[in-house]
Amino acid sequence: MINFRFVKYLIFIVLSIVLIASCNDSDVTEKNPSEPLTPVEVKGYPNGQFIATSEDLSESGVVIVDARGETAYNEEHIPGAVNIMWQEFVDGSTNLLPVDQLEEVLGQKGLTxxxxxxIYDDTTASWGASGRLFWxxxxxxxxxxxxxxxxxxxxIADENNxxxxxxxxxxxxxxxxxxxxxxxxxxxIKSRLNDSDFVVVDTRTDEEFNGWQLYGEARGGHITGAVxxxxxxxxxxxxxxxxxxxxxxxxxxxxVTEDKEVVPYCTVGIRSAYAYYLTRLMGYERSSNYDASITDWADSDESFYPMEKLANYQKLVYPKxxxxxxxxxxxxxxxxxxxxYPYSRDHKYIIFETQWGTIEYATSYKSGHIPGSxxxxxxxxxxxxPRWFLLDDNDVHQAMGNMGITEDTTVIVYSDSNIFAARLWWILMYAGVKDVRYLNxxxxQWIAGGYQGEETVNQPTPVMFTGSVxxxxxxxxxxVFYSYTDTSNVFLADVRSYEEYIGEISGYxxxxxxGRIxxxxxxxxxxxxxxxxxxxxGTIRSYTEIMKLWNGFGIHSQTTPVPYDSSSANLLGGGGMLEKELIFYCGSGYRSALTFMYAHLMGYENVRNFSDGWEGWSTEYRQDDNCTDSITPGWCQDPSGRPIESGDES
Known part of the structure; x- marks a missing residue:
């Protein structure tokens, strides 16, 4: 006799097992996936939905990914985070692995x-690791x-657990x-370099962009035309x-505007991937990441994949x-x-921090400086x-000897003022020091690079300077007086403020x-x-931007196409002669020293700094205690008699 109650119970058990299995299968295969993120404005970004706050970490079903290195993760991490690093997903050329391999690795990590x-990392220290995973x-x-x-x-700063x-x-x-x-x-990228609606973005440091080969790149510099x-x-x-x-x-x-196609790159596509993330935040519709980046480009045929660099990049050094x-x-x-740096260990070098004033007034130096400087x-x-004009050559050499400088000394200069550092750099170059470098x-930047300073006051050891200017x-x-009218052969560049240029103020x-010359x-x-x-x-601006700026004013090299054509390899910073002799001037030779240094770094040979500047052109000083000139007590300022202009030319 059939026990129907038992059969009903058995059927119930079987159906329950099937239903449970069905539910479990649904969880594994995720047939009900999460909805795509809805566009929302965060911090003003049109696509701010890609920005997470600490509150978002508690949302149901979220996977928190720590993109830092394994050591950092093992020491401490956000509760519940799993460690996934971008290095796990690249081949020997730092390109992404084939898709089937990516699927396998990500599946093993428990992701769908x-x-x-x-994703999180330690921002600047991770150099874009979170952006690489996002991309x-x-x-x-x-x-x-x-x-x-x-x-x-x-x-950590918010003292979270x-x-x-x-x-x-x-x-x-x-x-x-x-x-x-x-x-x-x-x-x-090569096919689009000359298109007006395309821009390739270099996300690396100044030193990499300028030409230093820091990570084994086959060629130094940047993709021609990159910003x-x-x-x-x-x-x-x-x-x-x-x-x-x-x-x-x-x-x-x-x-870099949203109407253009934007392709960032770096060394191997990490920092650039974060730039890609930023374009997504800003709503750019055409952006991508150059995987393998400059490592790939520099290793390719240079005649077809051009690069450019700062001609004298070695003179512009960096903290490391x-x-x-x-x-x-x-x-x-x-x-x-x-x-x-081709010298032996016994070669002499000096690091100078420079600014106005004796050590009693050197507040920047005394509050902290590079060790040994x-x-x-x-x-x-x-x-x-009141005449801040350069001393006679012999006196300049005497002053240099007093500071321990010989013509063979390697000298590194820096300041909290770029124009003061550039002025000393130019003086040493003019005076005949063979190896003068400028700390960008x-x-x-020294402190930002993680290096320590000191407050010890270091003194120079005087020597005898021998050398030629x-x-x-x-x-x-x-x-300048004998050439200012020769506009076909001389370009006189005024780098003072516009108010000084039009004669509204003297600037001092x-x-x-x-007025102006x-x-x-x-x-x-x-x-x-x-x-x-x-x-x-605090770093100097990208030399390619400055060259384009000058090109717009009419400063051209003999090899520069006009208008500027970004397809020409080594167009900027390639060195050689300018179409006209270029003379920079400012008030008394400081600001013009900075622009002279730019031109010299670019490798141009027919460039000079008018070190006495507007003050030397416009004014003759006469010492007289009875002078009624209250601007410079004890001195009379007489007009030089040399011609001047003023007014707005526009």
Missing amino acids: RESKII MFETLGCEWVKILDGGWDKW TESRGNTLNPATFKAVVKTDKTSDKAH QLPYAWYFKSDKTVLDYQDMKSLFESKG WVNQLIEYHKEGSLSSPPPD IHSNSDIYENDY GGYQ RPEYIATVDD SYVAQK PNSVWCHDADDSGGIYVDSD
Whole structure:
């Protein structure tokens, strides 16, 4: 006899098992995936939905990805985070692995294309690791991916909880839907270089852009025609990303606008991937990342994949280079010399911090300086008040000897004022020192690079200077007077403020005369606060931008196509002769020293600095205690009698 009650119970059990199995299968295959992120404005960004805050980490089903190195992750991480590094997804050429291999690795990590992913790293120290993963996930079709604003830096600064216990996810199945428009290669970039709606963006440091080969690149420099937007500029002081309007202004100031196709690159596509992330935040519709980046480009046929670099980039050094120099010369050191430094350990070098005033007034130096550096008072190379003109050659050499300089000494100069550093750099170059280098960004960049300073006051050891001046680097009053009318052969560049140029002000409290030298062309104020020649981080502006600026004023090399053509290899900074002799002037030779240095770094040979400047051109000083001139008590300022112009030419 059949027990129907038992049969009903058995059927119930079987159906329950089937239903449970069905539910479990649904969880594994994620047939109900997360919805794509809805566009929302955060920090002003049109696509702010890609920015995560700490509150987003508690959202149901979120996978927190720590993109830092394994050591950092094992020490401390955000609770619940799993460690996934970009290095796990590249081949020997640092390109992304084939899709099937990516799927396998990501599946083993417990991720699916439908996962909700929030990535963090330690921002500037990770050089774009979070952006690299964001770009990879988008390339593979993931639609719910965010980056934690401020990353690990802000998490710790906000005193949030951490853990050291490692976390893993159960293996899953990752099935990619590849978006090929997210990745660029060299062939595509080459085909688009001359198009007006295309821009290639170099996200590396100044030194890499200029020509230093820091990571084994086959060639130094940058892709011809690239604009520079260094990765370090994308963040606020608290390591959160800049607000939209600031980021938009930054990108647009370099010509990177949303109506163009934008392709960032770096060394191997990491920093550039973060720049890609920024274009997504800003709503750019045509952007991609150059995977493998300059490593790939530089290793290719240089006749077909051109690069350009600063002709004399070796004279513009960076903090790591200076630190290597110091370590190399330490007694008993076994370290290697810095790049492009051909000297033995017993070769003499000096680092100068320079500014106005004796050591009693050297507040910047005394508050902290590069270890071993010496303060150089700008006064020692100039006449007494009120004429800040360069001393006679013999007196300049005497002053240099007193500072311990010989013609064979390697000298590195820096200052918290670019024009003061450039002035000393130019004086030493003019006076005949063979190896003078300029620390780009000065002490600010030294500290930003993680190096320590000191407050010890270091003194020079006087020596005898022997050497010859380089008269081709200087323009005297007589030189300018006999050539200012020769506009077919001489270009006279005024780099004072526009108010000085038109004669509205003299620019100096102790100078009475106003106006400009006739036939001179205003080429923007080269002062530190002028905003044209110096970037906000204290480094000098990209030389390619300055050359384009000058090109617009009419300063051309003999090989420069006019108008500018970005397809010409080594067009900028290639050196040689300009179409006309170029003479820079300002008030008394400081600002013009900076622009002279730019031209010299670019390799141009027929460039001079009018060191006495407007003051020397316009004014004759006569010492007289009875002089009624209250601007310079004890001195009369008489007009020189040389011609002047004033007024707005526009």
